[in-house]
Amino acid sequence: MSYVVAGNELEVDAEGYLLEPDYSEEVVTVIAAAEGIELTPKHWEVVNYMRDEYRENGHTPNFRNMLKGVNEFWPEADSKALYDLFPVGPAKQAAKVAGLPQPLGKGGY
Template structure:
């Protein structure tokens, strides 16, 4: 695996990430970082993307672990309805690795251990 470092330009500042776009320092996250990384990944963020990003950040802050996809599906199915909150729809929203990978990257969280 390629482990060299990259950066994301945020308001004239270079924010260091690993080769996949995960932050090295969780304190470097901002909504501007998420916007810049999403643009770099070709993703236009909608209000629903922001709901997922903020859910992931809140869940991590409260539990010290990333939310599993089944937890996201349960939460967003209850909030948005069965189809919009489904695993398939969440993966369609985050086409580069689903909500567990791309969502966590955009939320400024760590690379998920054990995910492939």
């Protein structure tokens, strides 16, 4: 499996996560479509949050820390809201859709 973005084939691991991060908007739309996700402004807010966390920390947060971080810009967000956006698992699926490598352990730090 791989993703083709702007004519370039991007390498992925066995679970479909990019091996190297890609911060283009096009990669988000390609991966989201492959995951069956129709992007909304809330998806983009979470994707941008995950990308910022990866840039700052070198990895993405686990679900608990993700929810805490998302509450800073989306105060009414709860577990259900994040699972509605990323039904396979918010911490892992949001990282995948954001074009980031697979999270560490059980979904990050």
